[in-house]
Amino acid sequence: MDNDAATAANDHVSFLKYKGKYKGIRSWILSTDHKRIGILYLMALLCFFALGVTFGFLIRLELLTPGKTIVEPQVYNEFFTLHGVIMIFLFVIPGLPAVFGNFFLPIMLGAKDVAFPRLNLLSWWLYVTGGVLIIASILMPGGPADTGWTFYIPYSVRTTTNVIITGSAAFLLGFSSILTGLNFITTIHRLRAPGMGWFKMPLFAWSLYATAWIQVLATPIIGITLLLIIVERVFGVGLFDPALGGDPILFQHLFWIYSHPAVYIMIVPAMGVISEIIPVFARRTIFGYKFIAFSSIGIALFGSLVWAHHMFAVGMSDTGQFIFSFLTFMVAIPSAIKVFNWTATLYKGSISLDPPMLFALAFIFLFSIGGFTGLIQGALSVDIHLTDTSFIVGHFHYVMFGGTGMGIFAALHYWLPKMFGRMYNLKRAKVAFWIIFVGFNTLYFPMFVMGWLGMPRRYYDYLPEYTIYHQISTVGSWILITGMIIMFTNLIQGLRKGKVVTERNIWGGETLEWTIETPPTHDNFDKIPMISTPPYEYKQNETEELPEEIIH
Amino acid sequence: MSTQEQAVVHVHRDDIGSRMGMWLFLFTELLLFGGLFFLYSVYRFMHQADFHVAAKELNVLVGTFNTAILLTSSLTMALSITALQRNNKKLSVFFQLCTILLAVAFLVNKYFEWMTKIHHGIYPGSDEYLAMESGRRLFFALYYVMTGLHALHVIIGMVLISVMTRFTVRNVITHDNYVKLEAAGLYWHLVDIIWIFLFPLFYLIT
Numbered sequence: 225m226d227n228d229a230a231t232a233a234n235d236h237v238s239f240l241k242y243k244g245k246y247k248g249i250r251s252w253i254l255s256t257d258h259k260r261i262g263i264l265y266l267m268a269l270l271c272f273f274a275l276g277v278t279f280g281f282l283i284r285l286e287l288l289t290p291g292k293t294i295v296e297p298q299v300y301n302e303f304f305t306l307h308g309v310i311m312i313f314l315f316v317i318p319g320l321p322a323v324f325g326n327f328f329l330p331i332m333l334g335a336k337d338v339a340f341p342r343l344n345l346l347s348w349w350l351y352v353t354g355g356v357l358i359i360a361s362i363l364m365p366g367g368p369a370d371t372g373w374t375f376y377i378p379y380s381v382r383t384t385t386n387v388i389i390t391g392s393a394a395f396l397l398g399f400s401s402i403l404t405g406l407n408f409i410t411t412i413h414r415l416r417a418p419g420m421g422w423f424k425m426p427l428f429a430w431s432l433y434a435t436a437w438i439q440v441l442a443t444p445i446i447g448i449t450l451l452l453i454i455v456e457r458v459f460g461v462g463l464f465d466p467a468l469g470g471d472p473i474l475f476q477h478l479f480w481i482y483s484h485p486a487v488y489i490m491i492v493p494a495m496g497v498i499s500e501i502i503p504v505f506a507r508r509t510i511f512g513y514k515f516i517a518f519s520s521i522g523i524a525l526f527g528s529l530v531w532a533h534h535m536f537a538v539g540m541s542d543t544g545q546f547i548f549s550f551l552t553f554m555v556a557i558p559s560a561i562k563v564f565n566w567t568a569t570l571y572k573g574s575i576s577l578d579p580p581m582l583f584a585l586a587f588i589f590l591f592s593i594g595g596f597t598g599l600i601q602g603a604l605s606v607d608i609h610l611t612d613t614s615f616i617v618g619h620f621h622y623v624m625f626g627g628t629g630m631g632i633f634a635a636l637h638y639w640l641p642k643m644f645g646r647m648y649n650l651k652r653a654k655v656a657f658w659i660i661f662v663g664f665n666t667l668y669f670p671m672f673v674m675g676w677l678g679m680p681r682r683y684y685d686y687l688p689e690y691t692i693y694h695q696i697s698t699v700g701s702w703i704l705i706t707g708m709i710i711m712f713t714n715l716i717q718g719l720r721k722g723k724v725v726t727e728r729n730i731w732g733g734e735t736l737e738w739t740i741e742t743p744p745t746h747d748n749f750d751k752i753p754m755i756s757t758p759p760y761e762y763k764q765n766e767t768e769e770l771p772e773e774i775i776h
Numbered sequence: 777m778s779t780q781e782q783a784v785v786h787v788h789r790d791d792i793g794s795r796m797g798m799w800l801f802l803f804t805e806l807l808l809f810g811g812l813f814f815l816y817s818v819y820r821f822m823h824q825a826d827f828h829v830a831a832k833e834l835n836v837l838v839g840t841f842n843t844a845i846l847l848t849s850s851l852t853m854a855l856s857i858t859a860l861q862r863n864n865k866k867l868s869v870f871f872q873l874c875t876i877l878l879a880v881a882f883l884v885n886k887y888f889e890w891m892t893k894i895h896h897g898i899y900p901g902s903d904e905y906l907a908m909e910s911g912r913r914l915f916f917a918l919y920y921v922m923t924g925l926h927a928l929h930v931i932i933g934m935v936l937i938s939v940m941t942r943f944t945v946r947n948v949i950t951h952d953n954y955v956k957l958e959a960a961g962l963y964w965h966l967v968d969i970i971w972i973f974l975f976p977l978f979y980l981i982t
């Protein structure tokens with residue numbers, strides 16, 4: 225290959241127009257450019273998100289009235305399983321690392337690509353294969369799994385639905401997630417630009433680093449657990465099946481040893497995004513950089529020791545319950561540290577309420593509600609009352625959607641113009657934000673109330689006294705979806721026909737992605753940058769604060 | 777994995793990074809088995825007597841023989857890397873082929889061991905299996921799942937080493953660029969180490 229000629233022809237062409245080995249669609253699906261892979265992930269991710277939202281919408285619609293509203297109970301069970309599996313394994317877990325991590329991590333570190341570009345492409349292919357398998361499980365005879373996304377045994381061994389396909393899909397997605405994780409760890413260790421010490425790294429990179437370790441350390445456990453379900457179904461070995469002497473509670477332990485840390489795979493990158501956005505739109509240096517960085521690591525460490533709080537009602541020794549409850553309270557501390565530091569950053573900042581900032585603030589607000597309701601369930605006695613009620617559904621959605629979901633929306637509004645060189649309509653984005661915000665709370669807040677009053681989760685039918693809450697909630701889902709449709713139409717229209725942006729620093733950020741061309745060139749940097757300052761040096765607020773310091 | 781792509785990768789070569797990635801991957805493999813070791817220890821604790829009885833039914837001689845085979849194969853793998861470092865391509869290829877051969881021997885041995893068990897009616901789903909005491913059944917469940925998953929890794933390792941042999945013959949792997957062979961070697965040692973744990977757990981501790 226004549227590399228020199230190729231470079232000359234591609235000089236200062238954006239990565240979107242770069243001509244590599246392949247042409248047409250193959251220049252995308254076979255590309256090892258981290259930026260193109262990021263966009264591949266984004267496209268696939270949005271399709272699966274649309275699917276996940278559709279199932280969520282259908283669940284809510286079914287619950288509009290007691291008894292049958294639109295579908296039979298069996299179909300309803302399949303709906304909530306698909307909603308959970310798709311949203312968790314295909315949207316929330318890969319959401320930020322695979323899309324924005326892929327695209328911006330190398331740039332933020334001052335590198336040309338990730339450490340293993342071809343492995344990166346492989347992980348996308350695994351991801352898509354996993355997604356296609358899940359869709360295949362819907363279409364194949366037997367129907368999609370109806371076990372809930374937790375695949376609890378013994379039901380997942382007894383049901384006649386396609387648990388094997390859904391399980392293998394989740395296994396592949398886990399593998400894909402592991403590969404992304406080990407790629408990022410190596411990238412961060414090996415490819416930081418000269419001069420970029422660990423504490424000159426942007427906080428998004430820190431959050432991805434912590435996340436990557438959880439991905440690498442926790443995911444193999446769900447891998448073996450899913451494999452065992454498949455083995456159990458195919459051969460009937462009896463490792464978990466109580467009828468054969470196995471212990472189904474051990475399954476739950478193995479499942480949650482992964483799945484609780486997985487919650488942090490989902491939320492920590494979003495915290496990283498928020499840590500990027502807050503200083504930019506408050507025009508202030510981030511408060512407590514090291515605290516935020518280390519709290520990510522703290523979450524990763526503590527988060528791996530609290531899994532059994534999902535099993536307080538299952539049966540465990542009192543000592544075990546006490547320890548897991550205590551650690552659950554402990555793990556709230558690093559999250560709280562972040563929230564305090566963000567608010568401290570906002571304090572006395574000159575805040576501009578652009579769409580990314582609105583979503584970031586919504587993150588802080590909704591995540592705080594999600595976090596506190598989590599603590600309520602971490603308390604042993606209260607948890608017995610709340611276990612398996614819609615309270616936990618509300619809590620989970622406040623954390624995962626109000627947290628990670630808003631984080632993804634914030635990232636979309638923050639970085640998409642940089643990625644594509646076109647700007648969306650700011651005003652419409654704000655309108656969409658408010659509709660989403662109102663819809664979100666209307667949808668999920670009633671779940672706390674009815675959960676507290678005893679409404680079980682995952683139930684198809686309910687007593688008439690819960691009707692009002694279900695109806696408010698369902699109406700909320702309509703508002704939320706309307707808001708999201710406006711938001712995505714606005715973003716997509718913006719990418720296709722929006723105002724062209726060539727300005728490098730669109731929002732006035734201080735991290736490296738704002739120093740390169742918009743959209744970035746294939747190589748990201750003409751010259752690998754030398755780093756000498758920390759990532760969030762806001763000159764303007766230093767000069768503002770200086771006189772005050774003198775007065776003191 | 778065409779050689780053309782290799783050329784592109786050469787532009788950015790970071791052997792330390794590659795090794796780091798491989799170690800991380802091996803770590804995930806260990807954790808994958810870790811889940812099973814966890815189940816083993818819990819069930820062993822719950823059914824000590826049954827495990828004791830069941831373990832006696834395994835043939836220690838066959839197990840020892842297989843352990844020796846795998847340890848030797850680890851040695852030949854290491855030797856193939858050393859040979860390449862000393863720029864002796866032929867010898868390296870020879871040792872890689874030895875490793876593959878030993879892996880086949882291991883699998884053949886394993887096959888006959890499993891077959892004997894199956895002839896005795898000890899396999900998931902058989903009447904004998906369903907009639908066992910829970911502890912004994914769990915022992916054999918773990919035996920089949922863990923040695924089965926290990927055998928799967930032996931097969932993956934064989935394929936991996938075969939690809940490396942091809943690379944060595946075609947000079948993709950050379951005496952100054954052998955990080956891929958090294959990675960395959962690490963993988964093979966992992967397969968060996970996992971067996972070193974499985975062997976005493978199933979054959980020796982009674």
Ligand SMILES: [Cu+2]
Nearest residue numbers: 484531533534
């Ligand atoms: Cu948890």
